Amino acid sequence: MASWLKAAEDLFEVVDRRAKLVVSELADEQSQPSGTLYFWQEIQPRKKKQNEKNGQDNLDLERVEGENISSEKDNDGALMPEASSTVKKLHDDKRDSLSEKLLDQLDEAQGLLKSAISIGPSKEARLARVCAGLSSRLQEYRSENAQLEELLVKERERSNSYEASIKQLQKDLSLSRIEANKIESSMGDALAAKNAEIETLAGSMDALRKQASAAEAKLASLQANMDAVMRGRELTETRMIQALREELAVAERRAEEERIAHNATKMAAVEREVELEHRAVEASNALARMQRSADDSISRAMDLEHKVALLEVECGSLNQELQDMEARVRRGQKKSSEEANQILQAQAWQEEVERARQGQRDAESKLSSLDAEMQKMRVEMAGMRRDAEHYSRHEHMELEKRYRELTDLLYQKQTQLEAMASEKAAAQYQLEKEASRLREVQIEAERSRVARRPLPSWEDDTDLKSLDPLPLHHRHMAGASMQLQRAAKLLDSGAVRATRFLWRYPVARVLLLLYLVFVHLFLMYLLHRLQRRDGLRSREKEIRIMV
Structure with a gap:
């Protein structure tokens, strides 16, 4: 509304100046200023009143707009955009119509001035027409002014309602400002506390920097020590590994030699056992043969004994017969040749009996010798078995003992290697942990540097931000x-x-x-x-x- 009124006032002033110039020129040329003077005497007071009203309205509107602007800064002017939009639309429409009309009037006035300079006799008629047109336009302006006054009354009513809302908003603004002051005071206290915390943090960061420098020095020394320790450990590890490899090679060679010796002894024992088994088989076969021969000799001896018994019976019978025959020979000597033959037969039978007895005695002696040999062979076989079992057990126990010793030695060396590997892993983990701790200290130092930078200064109260x-x-x-x-x-x-x-x-x-x-x-x-x-x-x- 204020911008529209200002534009209308400017246009009226331009028209007044143009009209005054035209009237002054016409008054200089002619002596008939009654119509125009009356017209301008009638228009100028109204214009002054209208200008005063417009000025008052402009002041009111400027005050309302200032309050609206202050309320918009506090985000509480939700009704003003609608009123300002309607007023701006009316202003634009009226301003466009008035600007077109006034431009037409100015063009006509300029044309009249040019024609007044060029044409002399028709000036009065044209001035009359101009005055008539101006009077008609004045009536239009009056009607438009009435409409504008009605609009102004409505706008004043709206402005009154807006003033009430603005007062309420001003009260809210004062309350919000009080709260803002409280918040500012609390924020100042918080900032002071934060500054104190920042100072303490800066002191702690200085101490941390010192600790970091000391930690870096310690880390460098620890790194050097760790390098020396690692080199020494690697040397010792290589030496120990080499020594262990040599010992392992020696132990493997010994184990191989012992394995070869064990295999040789095992083979010898197997061969001896096979030989003993062969001997035992042969002895058993010989024993079986001897047993069979003994059985045969026993059977023969029994046969011979039976024969001897028969021969003894026969010999007894022959002796009896011989006695009978001797008696007969004594009785007679006629049958001497027959008796001689019988005596020869009896002697032959006695010789055969003696031979049979001698064969029986030889067989019994051979049987006893065979029994003695069999007993001796059994004793020898039992002794050989005992020796073989004892030798094999002793060798096996010794080999198992050596194998256990070698396995224990290998397990011990393996445990030593695992312990050394675990110690190495622990040392590497400790070194990595120290390096990560140093990186964390460096990151904290950088953060403290960023935190100690100067904070930006806030010029306005609206720039304050909550932390x-x-x-x-x-x-x-x-x-x-x-x-x-x-x-x-x-x-x-x-x-x-x-x-x-x-x-x-x-x-x-x-x-x-x-x-x-x-x-x-x-x-x-x-x-x-x-x-x-x-x-x-x-x-x-x-x-x-x-x-």
């Missing part, structure tokens, strides 16, 4: 870091023992892996829950601050 509070897990990091360091030291001290234990028992490895996975998941769940709670609390605080 989000640190989460709880970040607040507790300072105290938790010491506990973590202690826990890390304890873990370092127990790492070597744990690795030794885990190298020997694979089931413990699986159980430890499952336990670590469970602990890791549980800690992740706890951290996620704490972060969620911190996020909810920070949102509630932000909502309270905004309210």
